[in-house]
Amino acid sequence: MSDQAISNLAREERTFEPPADLAAQANVKADIYAEADADRQAFWGKAAERLAWGEPFTEVLDWSNPPFAKWFVGGKLNVAYNCVDRHVENGLGDKVALHFVGEPGDTRTITYSQLKDEVSQAANAITELGIETGDRVAIYLPMIPEAVIAMLACARVGAPHTVVFGGFSSDALASRVEDCEAKLIITSDGGYRRGKPSALKPAVDEAIAKLGDASPVENVLVVKRTGEDVAWNSDIDVWWDEVVGESSTDHTPEMFDSEHPLYVMYTSGTTGKPKGILHTSAGYLTQAAYTFWATFDHKPDTDVYWCTADVGWVTGHSYIVYGPTAEGATQVLYEGTPDTPHKGRWWEIIAEYGVTLFYTAPTAIRTCMKWGEQIPAEHDLSSLRVLGSVGESINPEAYVWYRENIGGGQTPIVDTWWQTETGAHMITPLPGVTSAKPGSAMTAFPGIGAEVVDDAGKPVGNGEGGYLVITEPWPSMLRTIWGDDERFKETYWSRWEGMYFAGDGAKKDDTGAIWLLGRVDDVMNVSGHRLSTTEIESALVSHPSVAEAAVVGAADDTTGQAVVAFVILRESAKDVEDVSADLRNHVAKEIGPIAKPRQIMVVPELPKTRSGKIMRRLLRDVAENREVGDATTLADSSVMDLITDGLKDATSDED
Numbered sequence: 227m228s229d230q231a232i233s234n235l236a237r238e239e240r241t242f243e244p245p246a247d248l249a250a251q252a253n254v255k256a257d258i259y260a261e262a263d264a265d266r267q268a269f270w271g272k273a274a275e276r277l278a279w280g281e282p283f284t285e286v287l288d289w290s291n292p293p294f295a296k297w298f299v300g301g302k303l304n305v306a307y308n309c310v311d312r313h314v315e316n317g318l319g320d321k322v323a324l325h326f327v328g329e330p331g332d333t334r335t336i337t338y339s340q341l342k343d344e345v346s347q348a349a350n351a352i353t354e355l356g357i358e359t360g361d362r363v364a365i366y367l368p369m370i371p372e373a374v375i376a377m378l379a380c381a382r383v384g385a386p387h388t389v390v391f392g393g394f395s396s397d398a399l400a401s402r403v404e405d406c407e408a409k410l411i412i413t414s415d416g417g418y419r420r421g422k423p424s425a426l427k428p429a430v431d432e433a434i435a436k437l438g439d440a441s442p443v444e445n446v447l448v449v450k451r452t453g454e455d456v457a458w459n460s461d462i463d464v465w466w467d468e469v470v471g472e473s474s475t476d477h478t479p480e481m482f483d484s485e486h487p488l489y490v491m492y493t494s495g496t497t498g499k500p501k502g503i504l505h506t507s508a509g510y511l512t513q514a515a516y517t518f519w520a521t522f523d524h525k526p527d528t529d530v531y532w533c534t535a536d537v538g539w540v541t542g543h544s545y546i547v548y549g550p551t552a553e554g555a556t557q558v559l560y561e562g563t564p565d566t567p568h569k570g571r572w573w574e575i576i577a578e579y580g581v582t583l584f585y586t587a588p589t590a591i592r593t594c595m596k597w598g599e600q601i602p603a604e605h606d607l608s609s610l611r612v613l614g615s616v617g618e619s620i621n622p623e624a625y626v627w628y629r630e631n632i633g634g635g636q637t638p639i640v641d642t643w644w645q646t647e648t649g650a651h652m653i654t655p656l657p658g659v660t661s662a663k664p665g666s667a668m669t670a671f672p673g674i675g676a677e678v679v680d681d682a683g684k685p686v687g688n689g690e691g692g693y694l695v696i697t698e699p700w701p702s703m704l705r706t707i708w709g710d711d712e713r714f715k716e717t718y719w720s721r722w723e724g725m726y727f728a729g730d731g732a733k734k735d736d737t738g739a740i741w742l743l744g745r746v747d748d749v750m751n752v753s754g755h756r757l758s759t760t761e762i763e764s765a766l767v768s769h770p771s772v773a774e775a776a777v778v779g780a781a782d783d784t785t786g787q788a789v790v791a792f793v794i795l796r797e798s799a800k801d802v803e804d805v806s807a808d809l810r811n812h813v814a815k816e817i818g819p820i821a822k823p824r825q826i827m828v829v830p831e832l833p834k835t836r837s838g839k840i841m842r843r844l845l846r847d848v849a850e851n852r853e854v855g856d857a858t859t860l861a862d863s864s865v866m867d868l869i870t871d872g873l874k875d876a877t878s879d880e881d
């Protein structure tokens with residue numbers, strides 16, 4: 227389909243109905259909403275029954291001391307047993323758990339029975355290294371099977387993990403290790419990235435050196451991945467192969483209380499300093515598993531699932547490690563980048579493994595749009611039956627491109643809104659139920675209470691915008707900010723009585739569907755009009771020349787704030803003349819003259835976090851000619867230089 231045809235389709239405000247065959251066989255049907263509404267707690271209680279319990283719970287929810295929730299009170303279970311052992315006991319030992327694909331092309335197939343052995347060995351090994359229930363373990367690994375194994379081994383012994391994205395610096399690692407006082411770091415010599423080995427162990431050594439005498443780290447467990455030389459401190463360093471490989475595969479999982487801490491995950495840091503979000507066991511696993519099953523319509527006998535997120539992000543926790551394995555899924559785990567060794571790598575992997583359910587981020591889709599539809603067109607993607615999106619609003623243009631070029635014009639797309647804090651999907655279409663609108667996350671998941679409220683905390687009417695809040699406790703909710711209950715209350719629960727405030731702006735359209743509008747902090751005020759970043763960005767992306775866009779409000783003498791847009795052009799539009807004027811007029815036409823950007827800056831890249839989210843606050847610094855602020859959570863720290871250097875040469879488009 228041509229770019230223009232996609233633009234037209236994206237702008238028609240049409241809905242996409244679920245395919246009839248998918249709807250007929252869907253895991254959940256439309257009546258699920260009424261069932262959940264009738265008795266929210268009974269609904270989640272039933273979802274929890276899908277797990278294997280060592281001791282049954284006696285109460286679904288204890289909300290006597292808000293905002294501190296206890297879910298599945300009195301119950302005991304082992305998370306790793308639920309994710310691994312029970313499938314083997316159910317006769318699925320030979321089922322593939324992981325199809326690992328290394329960036330250089332090496333592969334490994336791991337069945338549930340092999341996973342059980344390796345997780346048991348790792349559990350024995352870390353116990354041998356002195357890790358006890360409740361101790362914290364930091365995991366700093368590339369996307370290799372050991373990352374999944376290490377997380378499940380920690381869960382198995384009840385030692386909360388904190389996974390630090392492998393692309394992060396030693397500073398980021400040190401601050402997280404210090405904040406949660408990790409006794410053990412599990413890492414590797416390195417991993418493969420963009421066609422070459424990229425070292426990890428040196429950053430661990432640096433982090434420990436930085437912490438000095440205050441370092442809580444007693445051991446570093448090192449996986450050999452690249453085989454490159456590493457500095458070795460024999461007092462604390464041990465090889466994974468030697469200690470895990472030599473351990474027994476017999477390990478009896480202990481049953482832990484429902485509220486036993488499972489992990490601490492630091493947020494992306496898109497808006498500021500990352501917060502250590504604590505998740506606990508049974509409620510988290512219940513919602514991660516149930517949403518995986520319902521949102522992706524997962525069929526354990528036939529589906530092959532692939533989520534492209536990194537395990538260093540919450541999506542990797544809930545929708546690679548815990549949700550899919552709890553449901554006994556077969557999944558692809560890919561180490562590398564989408565364009566190594568060529569830009570069709572993802573699509574090649576989908577064709578090779580017959581991937582049926584695919585979950586990625588809008589940023590990746592926009593990058594693929596930039597590269598052009600001819601690349602996926604070379605691969606057979608007909609196995610796909612549900613596509614997912616997470617991390618940011620998906621622009622209608624990108625949604626339609628995704629559906630047409632990856633989904634063959636018929637696969638439903640689930641645009642899943644959730645956060646590190648929420649642990650699992652909160653607002654999303656259901657693929658066999660929802661008439662989906664491109665750009666909208668649609669409605670609250672069954673059993674979840676979501677609302678859009680005004681300044682006074684009153685629900686807004688259809689057609690109006692406001693603040694997105696969660697009105698009822700949910701099983702996978704964060705329990706606190708690690709070590710800081712006050713900050714937890716203050717950050718999330720203090721704005722309106724009894725409501726969790728997520729930090730995002732949203733609107734309800736005329737049918738009540740929810741549209742995420744971007745961070746409340748990013749909302750612009752131009753001559754008294756409140757403008758959403760998401761809406762203007764989507765308008766820009768709907769122009770055939772634009773692949774990606776980020777808009778910010780910059781101080782302006784006459785209008786208070788003015789819209790400044792940063793755009794990446796599509797490969798096909800590199801030679802188009804006078805693109806700025808064209809784009810400004812396009813926004814005026816799509817949204818209204820008030821939204822017309824004061825300035826359009828054409829840039830080669832946008833600053834993004836490790837999880838692919840645009841960091842607008844850094845762009846605001848550029849737009850206001852300030853020194854660029856804290857960029858330590860950027861995925862690629864050189865991007866800001868690339869942007870500022872490029873702009874020095876460019877002429878301004880002000881008129």
Ligand code: ATP
Nearest residue numbers: 493494495496497617618619642643644645646742
């Ligand atoms: P920090 O809280 O440290 O600033 P962060 O909010 O980027 O970092 P995450 O928890 O990874 O950290 O991201 C959650 C946020 O991502 C949501 O609050 C929302 O702004 C955005 N988001 C995620 N999924 C969607 C979606 N489907 N549609 C719109 N926005 C989304």
Ligand code: MG
Nearest residue numbers: 493494645729
């Ligand atoms: Mg956040």
